[in-house]
Amino acid sequence: HPGIEIKAQYVPTGDALVQKLITAIQSQTAPDIAWVHADFLDKLAQARAIYKMAEFISGPEGLSNEELNDIFPPLLQAATWCDTLYALPMEATSLALLYNKELFRQAGLDPDHPPKNWQELREFAKKLTLDKNGDGKFEQHGFLVPVFPASGDLNIWMVLQWTPFLWQAGGAEINAAQTQVLFNSEAGVQALTLWKNMYDELGMRTFSMAHDMAFASQRLAMVLDGPWNLPRYREMNNVDWAVAPLPAGPAQRATYLAGEHLAIFKQSKHPQAAWQFVKWIIQPEVQASFSMKSGYLPVRRSVLEMKEYQDFLATDPALKAFVDQMNWGQARGAIDNHRVEINRFLAEAIEKATLGKMDPKTVLDEAAAKSNKLLQKQQ
Template identity: 60%
Template sequence: MRARLLVSALALLVALPGCGGAEADDGRTTVVFWHSLVNSSIPAFEDLVERFEAEHPDIRIDAQYIPSGDALVQKLITSVRSNTAPDVSWIRADYLEDLVRADAIYPMADFINGPDGLPDSTLEDVYPSLLQLASWRGDLYSLPMEATNLGLLYNKDLFREVGLDPERPPQTWDELLEYSRRLTLDEDGDGRNERIGFLAPVYPADSPLGPWMVWQWTPFLWQAGGSLITEDQTRVLFGDEAGVQALTLWKELYEGQNQKTFSNEFMTTFASQQAAMMLDGPWSLPNYPRLLANMDWGVAPLPAGPDGRATIGGGEYLAIFKQSEHPDAAWTFIKWMMEPEVQAQWSRESGYLPIRRSVLDVPSYRAFLEENDGLRAFVEQMSVSGNERIDYQQLEISRLIAQAIERATVGGEDPRAALEAAAAESNRLLDAAERVPDEPVAARR
């Protein structure tokens, strides 16, 4: 529904000049910035804004929180229609196609190649998986604000309880299955487990969490040697053998642990020690000391699949709207956010990962990682993080993959049949898509 809403609403729009920012009463230029940061990260962002304004006394950042998901889509639609778009917005990568088609946002080349631009060395320093998602059809229309990836959160106390080495989390899919079986507990033998080993991240496909489920499933597809889509963006590949292997693994974990009797409030279930392992990202790290205060926990890379290790890299992205009255001031803020020292502070305080490799050369950040094992595990995984962009019908195809995952796990359907049906419908969508000709297609990783 969200995909159809965004496409139909934005397809009619023509970007108009100027109502994003304004001159502040004190003579400063005001940059209106919309974001959907989680509560635990907002204080860290406020610290950054204070630092930016001290270093740029002629610019004020008016940061406005907009709930993510449907609320952000609706707000963007309304603002572009009414010529009240922000100067800068925090967006998800799957909004890019529709924003670009509506001519609502600037190509980043307009700023990167301008008088206050970026050298090639800066973009080369950014993790490639982040630039992949910041682009549409090979051209940058946004830049990353922070990085994330997916790791394995596990309960070391429960590992010890069943005789597993707490410093050796599962290294392979086979070990993930084995550890899950050993950690699952049915104390009274009634067939309803009091504890499961691994919470497979299964959510209702058509809920706002459907894309989040697909995001977490995708690295398992890659670990089996698969891909979401062909490089020329004409056919999906997730229904091939690698996809079947990945979904079969999830089905075995879900059914083998009778997971349907457990809540999908994952952190609550993990914190109450009803689950020994789950997938999570660095954005949760600021909450761990409070939520997991009575637990010895660890973070590890995702277990390797038949084709090796992989995780999914992502983040949120900043786009400059063509309605902005002060695009150059907006660009000043985005460029500043990319500086290594700024990224180091942002990562230390927010729990997000830095977007550039050179942040690891900042002495204070290196020292910080030495004292924070959890964040260090996520940072080290960036070397095997990747992403894959679907340029056409991204939201609809993601919904179809989510439905296939739900049918195979909750519904008990054969993984191959579920994926093949989703792939067939996805290919019909790709055949019908209005394509932009003669533009390069970026490589996956």
């Protein structure tokens, strides 16, 4: 595409990006394309600021059903708002368990057999949590229960890490009709009770280091993280580490599968050129190359069958562990209009159960009541 030049502008992500885009829309200076996390697409769709993907997909330069079906379904689900697809994924991410093999050996655990279920996760974490000098404080923590202030910017990161535990217990976040949240089910109570118990058992109240610094200093044995952070772990030359799938819950295996999506703005002066870029970036050959160079996961299922990509994964067991989980990955379904608010309600429940030592069922019911009130208003 010699006639198309991509000019990149780097901006903060998350809420800051959404606010910047909304401001640009209001001033008629929106970009042609934005690389946006799926959780924020509803705000742009609600503002009628971005194109429906069907306008491009069904056109003469569009995608075939075979090409569309080759994209991992959860990635399309994550970008669907009010039954309409508003963006296509540029890359995929998931969560896996990173662990310190040497600390496993010191605790009498087999580093080639990481925890495979909740029971083992809890047992291993307790063995790996140590008060080395007998002063009543833990110098080494077995697992990071990722609890952050619900009022802070990291509340979405906390909810994203808790949701796979909800799925692993057989639960769901919301019903198909989007009229009622379901995270206060028995599955939700099981998942939050696990986090509450581990938070207390592993001395998380005194844990104050950034997770990557704690892992690098060998004060943290296990942590949940994504493939985007693998370069940081590879810099830890003093740590013998590996990656494993998330432990299975009482109902099933599950992990978070999502990523950032490309949305095309209605204010674009070059919508067809923007579409050509989107179509190009999701080609299997480009996805394979992008994954191998960036560490992100490919969005096309056929990439996993490409010999070049399989040969690459054979040299990168850490990334392979993330890729191997993709077929049981799930997306957080789009919650029309109220994703940000419901994220906050759920984050508040997690914070109250762990930091506040409140009953998991009680706080989940409170969050569900607030969420359902919002959902009922939009009907």
